[in-house]
Amino acid sequence: ELYRLLLAPVERYLAGQPAVVILPDGPLWDVAFHALQPSPHHYLIEQTAVSYAPSLAVLKETTLLARSRRRFPASRGLLAVGNPAGQPPIPDAERQVREIAALYGAAQSRTLIGQTASTESLKAEAGGYRVLHLASHAVLDDTNPMYSRVLLARSSSDSGILEARDLLQFNLKAELLVLSACETARGRATGGEGISGILWAAFVAGAPATVASLWQVESASTSDLMIGFHRNWLAAGNAGKPFAKAAALQSAALSLIASEKYSHPYYWAGFVLVGSPF
Numbered sequence: 001e002l003y004r005l006l007l008a009p010v011e012r013y014l015a016g017q018p019a020v021v022i023l024p025d026g027p028l029w030d031v032a033f034h035a036l037q038p039s040p041h042h043y044l045i046e047q048t049a050v051s052y053a054p055s056l057a058v059l060k061e062t063t064l065l066a067r068s069r070r071r072f073p074a075s076r077g078l079l080a081v082g083n084p085a086g087q088p089p090i091p092d093a094e095r096q097v098r099e100i101a102a103l104y105g106a107a108q109s110r111t112l113i114g115q116t117a118s119t120e121s122l123k124a125e126a127g128g129y130r131v132l133h134l135a136s137h138a139v140l141d142d143t144n145p146m147y148s149r150v151l152l153a154r155s156s157s158d159s160g161i162l163e164a165r166d167l168l169q170f171n172l173k174a175e176l177l178v179l180s181a182c183e184t185a186r187g188r189a190t191g192g193e194g195i196s197g198i199l200w201a202a203f204v205a206g207a208p209a210t211v212a213s214l215w216q217v218e219s220a221s222t223s224d225l226m227i228g229f230h231r232n233w234l235a236a237g238n239a240g241k242p243f244a245k246a247a248a249l250q251s252a253a254l255s256l257i258a259s260e261k262y263s264h265p266y267y268w269a270g271f272v273l274v275g276s277p278f
Helices: 002-006 008-014 026-030 056-071 091-104 119-128 198-205 219-235 244-258
Strands: 019-022 049-052 076-084 109-114 129-135 137-139 149-151 161-163 176-180 209-213 271-275
Touching: 002 008, 049 244, 056 271, 076 091, 076 119, 091 109, 091 129, 091 219, 109 119, 119 129, 119 161, 129 219, 176 198, 176 219, 198 209, 209 244, 219 244, 244 271
Parallel strands: 019 049, 049 271, 076 109, 076 129, 129 176, 176 209
Antiparallel strands: 137 149, 149 161, 209 271
């Protein structure tokens, strides 16, 4: 029914397109457009890669920034953070960051796991990497989205809380930020202004593209999706092809759709690419 209302009127323009960018407004930010069904048990993502942007202006600026980052890349490849100490354990997150780091290679990647996955370490090192990947718990603050937070390593001297407003202080040189946690794509959707919260903070901090989640995701399937996404993106030449980031996420989702265990949209449709799809 949602496909009929939202996309059927422009269906002829979607036909044959390798990629589509959706600019939602208001409550439409809660809709996983890529999981809408042109026909029963057939999803839009099976026809085209799908990404999202708050506005045409943001899409233009993030695309220009992504191209600049490829011309003048950060000195190091991947910083992957996972399964921080002092928080509810996420065994799949540790597997996730280790396997993703292996894809980039030991010389081009660094992992922060357990006690090293702290806010202090992330703040100190985040600015030197092309790709940032955070696999942790996250908490949505519906009342004030800038207090939405990612949970990192907790200790006697560190609360382990990275709020959206803290992210504003980062000076990222990254081409891609991946927030492999629950509800990181959500916030307050104000008509005509996009969505506030962690996503907005990531743009301000300098990330031209962010992969984030619309709902509380399942751990094992998320790890499979994230590993597949990075593998596909590296195979495409780290965004050397048109719409490479969007296509990499599409291919990862299609692999889960083809599986018996994770074919339901709950497992693959929660993650969205927001910003530059290139």
